[in-house]
Amino acid sequence: MKNMKKIVEMEMPSIPDSRREFLIRLLEGTATATVLMVFGPGASAHGPETGISGSLEPAKHNYAYIIDINKCIGCGNCVRACKRENSVPADYFRTWVERYVVRADGVYVDSPNGALEGFEKLNKKFRDNIQLSRTVPKMCNHCHNPPCVQVCPVGATFKSPEGFVLVDHDYCLGCAYCVQACPYAARFINPVKHKSDKCTWCYHRVKKGKLPACVTVCPQKARLFGDLNDVESEVSKIFEKDHWMVLKPEMHTDPTCFYIGLPREVV
Amino acid sequence: METLGLPGGALVNYIFPNNAHVVWSIMIVLYPYITGLVAGAFVVSSMYHVFGVKEFKPIANFALIAAFSFGLFAAVPLLFHLGQPQRAYEIYTTPHTTSAMSIFGYVYSSYLVLLMIEIWIIYRRVFIEKANEATGVMAIFWRVLCLDITTYNPESAQFDKKVAKFLAGIGIPWACLLHGYVGFVFGSVKAVAWWATALQPFIFLSSAIVSGMAMLFVMYSFIMWRRGGHYDYVLVKKFMISLWMAFILDYSLEVLEVTFVSYEQGAHWAVIKPLLLGPLYESYVLGQMGLLSIGPLLVLGIVSLLDIRGKALLYLANLGSLMLVFQVLVMRFNVVVGGQLISKSERGFVDYEFEFFSKEGLLTAIIIFVAPFVTYYVISRFIPIFEGKSMDTEPKRGIL
Numbered sequence: 001m002k003n004m005k006k007i008v009e010m011e012m013p014s015i016p017d018s019r020r021e022f023l024i025r026l027l028e029g030t031a032t033a034t035v036l037m038v039f040g041p042g043a044s045a046h047g048p049e050t051g052i053s054g055s056l057e058p059a060k061h062n063y064a065y066i067i068d069i070n071k072c073i074g075c076g077n078c079v080r081a082c083k084r085e086n087s088v089p090a091d092y093f094r095t096w097v098e099r100y101v102v103r104a105d106g107v108y109v110d111s112p113n114g115a116l117e118g119f120e121k122l123n124k125k126f127r128d129n130i131q132l133s134r135t136v137p138k139m140c141n142h143c144h145n146p147p148c149v150q151v152c153p154v155g156a157t158f159k160s161p162e163g164f165v166l167v168d169h170d171y172c173l174g175c176a177y178c179v180q181a182c183p184y185a186a187r188f189i190n191p192v193k194h195k196s197d198k199c200t201w202c203y204h205r206v207k208k209g210k211l212p213a214c215v216t217v218c219p220q221k222a223r224l225f226g227d228l229n230d231v232e233s234e235v236s237k238i239f240e241k242d243h244w245m246v247l248k249p250e251m252h253t254d255p256t257c258f259y260i261g262l263p264r265e266v267v
Numbered sequence: 268m269e270t271l272g273l274p275g276g277a278l279v280n281y282i283f284p285n286n287a288h289v290v291w292s293i294m295i296v297l298y299p300y301i302t303g304l305v306a307g308a309f310v311v312s313s314m315y316h317v318f319g320v321k322e323f324k325p326i327a328n329f330a331l332i333a334a335f336s337f338g339l340f341a342a343v344p345l346l347f348h349l350g351q352p353q354r355a356y357e358i359y360t361t362p363h364t365t366s367a368m369s370i371f372g373y374v375y376s377s378y379l380v381l382l383m384i385e386i387w388i389i390y391r392r393v394f395i396e397k398a399n400e401a402t403g404v405m406a407i408f409w410r411v412l413c414l415d416i417t418t419y420n421p422e423s424a425q426f427d428k429k430v431a432k433f434l435a436g437i438g439i440p441w442a443c444l445l446h447g448y449v450g451f452v453f454g455s456v457k458a459v460a461w462w463a464t465a466l467q468p469f470i471f472l473s474s475a476i477v478s479g480m481a482m483l484f485v486m487y488s489f490i491m492w493r494r495g496g497h498y499d500y501v502l503v504k505k506f507m508i509s510l511w512m513a514f515i516l517d518y519s520l521e522v523l524e525v526t527f528v529s530y531e532q533g534a535h536w537a538v539i540k541p542l543l544l545g546p547l548y549e550s551y552v553l554g555q556m557g558l559l560s561i562g563p564l565l566v567l568g569i570v571s572l573l574d575i576r577g578k579a580l581l582y583l584a585n586l587g588s589l590m591l592v593f594q595v596l597v598m599r600f601n602v603v604v605g606g607q608l609i610s611k612s613e614r615g616f617v618d619y620e621f622e623f624f625s626k627e628g629l630l631t632a633i634i635i636f637v638a639p640f641v642t643y644y645v646i647s648r649f650i651p652i653f654e655g656k657s658m659d660t661e662p663k664r665g666i667l
Contacts, residue, residue: 091284091287092284092285093284093285096283096284096285103278105278106276106277106278107275107276107277107278107614108277108278108279109277109279109281109612109614110279110281111281111283111284113284114284126278138283147456147457147458149365150365150366151365151366151367151368151456152363152366153358153362153363153366153368153369153371154354154357154358154361154362154363154366154369155361155363155366171354171357171361172350172351172354173349173350173351173354173355173357173358174349174350174351175345175348175349175350175368176290176291176348176350177366177368177452179285179290180290180291180456180458180459180607181456181457181458182458182611183457183458183611184283184611185283185284185285185286185610185611185612186285187285188285188288188290189290189350193350194350194351195350195351250534251457251458267275267611267612267613267614
């Protein structure tokens with residue numbers, strides 16, 4: 001305390017100008033650097049924003065995916081093709097098939113291992129009094145208003161002008177906010193890469209003029225992929241008939257994956 | 268229609284194949300919990316520094332140091348959670364501003380900086396004193412800390428007091444923003460029925476204040492016990508009344524949320540009801556909303572309304588505070604993990620099992636949670652926290 005008294009009694013010298021200036025400049029520098037980092041030219045170098053706000057040129061393609069429930073037989077070919085094509089890790093799925101069995105007392109749903117090996121005969125307990133039975137392929141809906149893109153904190157997930165919702169693995173933090181935001185559980189954290197993973201509509205194939213792997217192997221042509229800008233394409237013709245439905249319309253995500261013959265029990 | 272306690276008329280528990288794992292687990296439970304402790308502790312400190320509540324003066328600096336100790340570790344659970352923690356800096360360099368999470372880095376960092384400046388201003392006098400007393404390496408350390416200004420006079424004290432009051436003043440809305448923001452990160456996810464409510468930011472904020480106050484009291488009580496039991500009973504009484512009022516507000520909001528969803532009988536209730544009566548029955552109905560809420564409401568009510576003094580006051584205050592520390596921890600668990608137990612198939616619930624040794628396991632959580640207390644202990648070895656040697660030159664109050 002003695003020392004303290006001594007200090008208090010001493011005259012307070014003014015802060016030298018140089019130090020004051022140094023501190024002011026330090027603050028100015030920090031503020032400028034922060035503004036440049038966030039809003040500067042480098043900030044959007046990886047360009048995730050272009051897809052959401054619209055690109056400068058109109059997109060050449062406007063891809064859509066159509067799934068005809070009435071044709072699907074639940075063979076699981078699509079799931080196997082996707083796994084092979086995209087090296088999808090075990091227990092996770094970029095696409096999977098669900099079996100819906102509707103009875104008077106409720107709905108039975110299963111998807112054993114994503115229907116990788118198709119489906120076994122239905123359990124005897126649920127075999128009687130069936131009102132409806134369908135197999136329903138599921139995948140990323142490549143929404144027009146994708147919540148996953150909205151919530152990505154660094155813009156690693158984005159929508160391309162052609163309609164693909166993609167993940168830039170060079171930017172993904174693996175925070176899983178997009179996994180939470182997706183109402184369709186189409187996303188997962190890849191246990192090998194520790195980054196967000198999902199169906200890309202086989203972007204790498206489409207870029208080369210090929211179809212997504214799942215579409216090519218479907219024996220029933222239950223899965224269709226095409227360009228809505230091409231009026232002659234199969235998807236355009238089906239789309240024009242306006243018989244399609246989307247999953248979880250109440251989420252207002254505006255999917256570009258359309259279903260034909262979707263039972264109302266399907267979520 | 269509900270069958271066997273499952274939503275959507277499901278005959279068997281069906282979860283989407285990618286829903287088999289709870290992706291936000293204990294680390295994400297811990298992150299809002301520690302963030303809440305920061306906000307709550309800061310509010311206690313501001314009670315004296317801004318609003319001049321004299322009873323809280325003995326713990327104003329203690330609350331600040333505690334807030335800072337928690338603040339240093341608030342984001343650590345996130346680093347353990349991230350799949351690519353080495354890229355965490357991207358949230359500063361390329362924030363995607365449509366994301367509720369993207370500005371967290373700025374809100375959190377600016378708050379921590381504010382907290383540091385506030386502590387620095389309040390302890391500047393101590394740093395100067397130490398710089399004048401110390402020799403060798405420590406002298407350099409203290410001189411750097413006081414920016415080589417080694418004199419302190421009454422004008423300096425006056426100026427520091429004004430700055431501290433100003434910082435504490437803007438710190439209150441900042442603390443509210445920090446924690447309300449954490450609630451918004453959850454509340455804005457429409458795909459998770461149990462999270463999606465506009466009340467979430469307010470619930471997170473009010474529970475943050477409750478947990479911060481309760482934890483602060485438990486710490487105070489422990490420290491005073493270690494020092495020979497010199498408790499300030501006037502402070503204890505006032506503290507408990509404030510805590511009780513804060514919890515009444517918090518609990519009202521929590522009850523309002525579930526009552527509203529229940530009464531509305533909307534799409535969300537169809538999955539939330541079986542969740543609360545099923546997987547969350549013990550932790551939410553019996554734990555969070557039952558024992559751990561009714562208990563403290565009664566205990567703190569007795570402490571606040573009746574003339575209870577001495578040891579009885581202390582025991583009841585500790586009991587109430589401890590229950591609230593756990594109430595908020597369980598609440599964080601019920602929100603974060605509970606929300607993910609509803610599969611997006613809307614026809615089943617996900618199983619969750621605690622892990623102990625994994626990267627995001629309980630052991631990691633315990634270590635991270637202990638770290639702020641160790642930090643507090645280390646800081647308390649260097650600067651006086653309860654001795655009143657900061658910028659306040661007035662004599663110490665009470666029996667502290």
